Amino acid sequence: MDHVIEVEGLAKTFRPPFRTRKVEAVKSVTFAVEKGEVYGFLGPNGAGKTTTIKVLTGLIRPTAGKVAVLGGAPRDIGVRQRVGFLPEQPYFYDYLKPRELLDTFGRLFGMDRALRKRRIDELLELVGLTHARERRLRKFSKGMLQRVGIAQALLNDPELIILDEPMSGLDPIGRKEVSDLVASLKAEGKTIFFSSHILADIERLCDRVMIIDQGLMKAAGRLGELLAGGRQEKEVLVGGDKDVSGIAEKPGVVRVEAMGADATKIVCSGAGFEDVLRGLLDGGFSVVSVTDGRMSLESLIMDLAGQGAEPPTGEVAP
Amino acid sequence: MKNPVTASLGRMYAIMRNTFIEAYRNRAFVGLGIASVGLVVSSIALSRLAISDQASRVLVDFGLFSIALLEVVIAIVMGVILIFKEVDRKTFYLILPKPVRRSEVVAGKFGGLLLVLAVALLLMGLAWVLSLWSRGIDLQPDMFKALALVWMEAALITSVALFFSSFASPVLSGVFTFGVFLVGRSVIILDELLTAKKGLIVQNPVVQTIASFTVDVFPDLSVFNIGKEIIVGVPVGWDYVGGAGLYCAGYCLCFLALAMLIFRRRDFV
Ligand SMILES: Nc1ncnc2c1ncn2[C@@H]1O[C@H](COP(=O)(O)OP(=O)(O)O)[C@@H](O)[C@H]1O
Ligand SMILES: [Mg+2]
Numbered sequence: 001m002d003h004v005i006e007v008e009g010l011a012k013t014f015r016p017p018f019r020t021r022k023v024e025a026v027k028s029v030t031f032a033v034e035k036g037e038v039y040g041f042l043g044p045n046g047a048g049k050t051t052t053i054k055v056l057t058g059l060i061r062p063t064a065g066k067v068a069v070l071g072g073a074p075r076d077i078g079v080r081q082r083v084g085f086l087p088e089q090p091y092f093y094d095y096l097k098p099r100e101l102l103d104t105f106g107r108l109f110g111m112d113r114a115l116r117k118r119r120i121d122e123l124l125e126l127v128g129l130t131h132a133r134e135r136r137l138r139k140f141s142k143g144m145l146q147r148v149g150i151a152q153a154l155l156n157d158p159e160l161i162i163l164d165e166p167m168s169g170l171d172p173i174g175r176k177e178v179s180d181l182v183a184s185l186k187a188e189g190k191t192i193f194f195s196s197h198i199l200a201d202i203e204r205l206c207d208r209v210m211i212i213d214q215g216l217m218k219a220a221g222r223l224g225e226l227l228a229g230g231r232q233e234k235e236v237l238v239g240g241d242k243d244v245s246g247i248a249e250k251p252g253v254v255r256v257e258a259m260g261a262d263a264t265k266i267v268c269s270g271a272g273f274e275d276v277l278r279g280l281l282d283g284g285f286s287v288v289s290v291t292d293g294r295m296s297l298e299s300l301i302m303d304l305a306g307q308g309a310e311p312p313t314g315e316v317a318p
Numbered sequence: 319m320k321n322p323v324t325a326s327l328g329r330m331y332a333i334m335r336n337t338f339i340e341a342y343r344n345r346a347f348v349g350l351g352i353a354s355v356g357l358v359v360s361s362i363a364l365s366r367l368a369i370s371d372q373a374s375r376v377l378v379d380f381g382l383f384s385i386a387l388l389e390v391v392i393a394i395v396m397g398v399i400l401i402f403k404e405v406d407r408k409t410f411y412l413i414l415p416k417p418v419r420r421s422e423v424v425a426g427k428f429g430g431l432l433l434v435l436a437v438a439l440l441l442m443g444l445a446w447v448l449s450l451w452s453r454g455i456d457l458q459p460d461m462f463k464a465l466a467l468v469w470m471e472a473a474l475i476t477s478v479a480l481f482f483s484s485f486a487s488p489v490l491s492g493v494f495t496f497g498v499f500l501v502g503r504s505v506i507i508l509d510e511l512l513t514a515k516k517g518l519i520v521q522n523p524v525v526q527t528i529a530s531f532t533v534d535v536f537p538d539l540s541v542f543n544i545g546k547e548i549i550v551g552v553p554v555g556w557d558y559v560g561g562a563g564l565y566c567a568g569y570c571l572c573f574l575a576l577a578m579l580i581f582r583r584r585d586f587v
Contacts, residue, residue, distance in 0.1 A: 014587065057415040060585040080417035087411040093336065095343040107332035108416040110325050152412065 003068070004160050004191045005033040005056065010065035011215075012051050025051040027215035029065070033193055038186050040206035040223070041195040044298065048215040049195040050088050053164045056193075057085050070160060081109065084158035088165045088195075090149035094138035098129055098148050101137065102155060109156045123151040126181075143174050150181065161185060163194035167201050179205055199300065213301050227300070234273045236266045237288040238280060247283065252276045263288065329418045330426040337430025341396065350392075350438050354445035357384050361449050374455045375549050381446040382464055382545045385439070389472035390499055392438055393431065397479025398491040400427050401581070410586050421578040428480060428574060435472045439465060460548050463559050470566040471542035475499055477573035484580040501532060502539035509533050537569045 008030050014023040026048040033039040043049050054060045055067055058074035072079040092101055099120055106116035124130045127147035132140070137148065146169065153161055163182075167175045182192055182205050196202050202209055203223050210220040219226050233254060238244060241262050248256045252272015257265040268276045280287055341347070361381050365373040404410040413423065443465045447457060478498045482491035508529050511517055520526055541562050544554050 054587065059411065059414055060587055077417045077419065080415060083415070085412075085415045087408070089408075090412060091408040092412065093340065093409055095340055096336075100339075104332055104336050105412070105416060107335075108329050108413070108418050110320055110328060110417070 003032045004035050004070060005031075005039075005193060006066070006068040007031050007052070007056075008066040010052065010055060010067060011063045012048075012055060012060065013063045024215055026055075026062075026212075029210075029212060029215075029217045031210045031217065031220050033191060035191055036186070036189055037207040038182060038192045038194070038205050040202035040209035041193060041212065042197070042199065042202050042209050043195075043212035043218075044197050044301070046214075047197075047212045049197075049212060050164055052212070053088075053162060053195060056162060057083070081156065082159045084153035084156060084161040086149045086153040086161075086163045086166055089169065090145060090152075092137045092145065092148060094136065096137055097134055098124060098137060098151070099133045101148065102152060105152050105155055111156070119155055119157075123154055126154075127151045128177075142169055143171065146170060146174070150178070154185075158190070160191045160193065163192065165195055165197070167196060167198070175201065211301060218301055233292075234268050234270065235291045236268060236273075236277060236280065237290075238264045238266060239286040239288045242285055244280075244285065247276060247279050247285075250276050250279060326419070326422060329422045330429060333413075333418070333423055333426025334429035334433065337400070337427050338433045341430070341434045346392075346396075346434070347437065347441070350388075350441055353388055354442045357381065357388075357442060358445045358449045360384075361446075362452065365449075365453055373453060374450075377450055377453055377455060378461075378548055379545045381449060382468065382543070382548075385442045385446060385465070386468045386471060386543070388442060389435055389439060389468055390475050392435060393472040393476040394479050394492055394495045394499070396431055396434065397476045398483045398488045398495065400431065400480070401483050402488045405586060414586060420582045424480065424484075424574060424578045424581055428476060428570075431476050432473055435469060435476065439469050439472075458548065460544065460554050463554055463556070464544050464548060466559060467542040467544060467562055470562055471539055474502075474537055474539070474542075474566050474569050474573075477570040477577070481573040481577040481580075484577040484584070498536065499539065502537045505533055505536050505538040506540040509538075537565075541565055 010026055010029040011024070012026040014025055016023065029048070029052055031039075041049055041052070051060070055062050056069055056074055058080070067074060070079050070082055074080075093104075096104070102120045102123065103116055106119065111119065121130075124133050127150050129144065129147050129151070132144065137145070140148065146166070150163075150166070153163065166178050166182075170178065179201075182194070185192055186205075194202075206223060208221060209223045209226070211218040211226070237259065239262065244256065244264050244266065247253070247266065250272065252268045252275050254267040254269055257267070259265050266276060266280075277287070277290065361377050361384070364380055365377045404413070414420065443462075446465075447461065450457065450461070475495060475498070479491060479495040482494045486494065512520065512526070512529055512533060514520060544558075547554050
């Protein structure tokens with residue numbers, strides 16, 4: 001069996017104490033992650049990503065469904081020895097220094113003193129915190145804490161790395177660094193499972209994605225295929241102040257946006273795009289640029305939902 | 319592969335170490351140092367107020383009682399917030415997914431608290447012995463046995479606190495644990511009343527059943543208090559201390575096992 005993560009029919013219902021309403025955080029989720037791939041777990045806030053990840057890491061028990069991580073139970077010590085995990089907005093013992101914190105975790109992984117020291121030095125270097133190794137975590141900024149979180153997730157040189165929203169709260173440089181790190185981990189043959197509510201974070205890195213919304217799996221497969229199946233928009237930027245209203249009537253136009261005083265953006269559907277472009281060129285408009293419109297996660301989910309009750313799965317575990 | 323037993327001990331040690339460091343860095347010991355100095359000063363002051371032949375009695379009794387009380391307060395306060403804090407601050411999200419059993423986490427936390435209690439006892443015991451010495455009272459080995467017994471009582475109370483905090487809120491756990499402490503200290507009185515020929519307890523069957531159940535189930539904490547023996551000069555053997563240690567260990571194991579059982583089933587959301 002090559003599946004690194006195998007989830008079948010997962011459901012989790014929370015029953016908050018002293019409240020009658022229960023929360024179905026995850027209703028039905030089925031997917032499988034292959035060895036060596038970067039798997040994106042995509043969904044808006046409150047979709048059920050963190051809940052699913054908490055099941056994968058053994059923090060909570062599923063209400064229904066089967067979960068296997070590296071062929072075993074999430075709570076199995078042997079399994080956990082081979083998994084790294086970065087929680088969403090990680091919290092640390094703030095009275096410790098990064099070196100001490102990583103040392104404690106290293107002990108839990110059963111690493112001996114020499115190995116701990118070597119790994120900690122390597123990782124602090126990798127995440128760029130060598131200069132702050134003797135500072136209490138209490139004094140760390142949010143971005144620095146995220147780096148500590150990444151370092152501890154890699155401490156045991158894990159085969160599988162689970163990252164819950166690793167880029168949220170980071171500046172563009174931080175995002176880029178996380179992306180580069182994920183790419184280099186993939187090159188080392190690691191399997192990476194990471195969640196995000198931002199399409200752009202996922203699309204560059206992931207081999208395959210699973211899209212979840214309101215606790216239900218909406219789609220799974222290659223992101224390119226999923227996007228091709230949906231509405232693919234093009235954006236045409238027109239310069240000058242010539243009136244475009246004649247063009248705007250064409251059926252391929254989705255909407256027209258003024259871009260300042262002397263430019264207009266025309267958003268076209270994939271199918272009607274050529275007709276609109278020809279009209280613009282024949283009409284003597286100055287076409288500045290034509291770009292692939294970036295689809296938002298929300299419109300992707302809407303499109304997928306619009307395709308019928310059956311989730312369009314590129315490839316999915318039975 | 320490492321031996322699973324040493325691996326497990328190593329993990330418990332890691333948790334214990336961290337628990338101790340947390341107490342140490344949170345300056346819990348600064349407060350304890352102040353409490354110890356207060357203890358010396360107040361017991362010396364008290365002994366000056368007492369009639370001269372009562373002075374040693376006051377110093378021994380009051381000192382031991384205050385140390386025991388402070389130890390129990392530390393045990394309850396730290397015991398009930400230990401797990402709560404990890405959940406509240408979400409630091410458990412980093413510990414529990416590591417290759418460590420939840421029972422090892424509970425055991426490690428317990429061990430860390432025992433260490434904190436031992437250091438606190440050392441501080442306060444030193445202050446106590448100093449106050450005795452300053453009043454010219456001869457030190458006896460039984461005084462050290464008394465301190466060891468105080469530590470056992472605090473250990474037992476810690477396990478009770480951990481047990482309650484595995485399912486109840488810190489405040490409730492604190493109240494319950496303090497209740498167990500009060501009952502535990504009174505069990506001996508209840509026992510005496512039960513063996514009496516007359517009185518409410520033996521005359522009302524319902525009250526009698528409740529009372530004898532309490533005596534049977536609750537730990538008898540008077541086992542850990544040998545203040546009177548020291549004052550009267552009755553020697554207390556190491557075999558007694560050993561027996562009390564076994565009694566303490568038995569209760570600790572029961573409460574910890576229950577705490578682990580509950581803790582293992584919990585969702586950490
Ligand atoms: N402990 C909990 N008790 C009750 N509801 C919860 C709990 N945790 C999460 N939820 C709810 O479950 C849903 C999914 O949450 P979550 O998995 O955190 O989403 P995501 O990580 O995708 O943003 C949300 O509606 C959230 O409010
Ligand atoms: Mg989340």
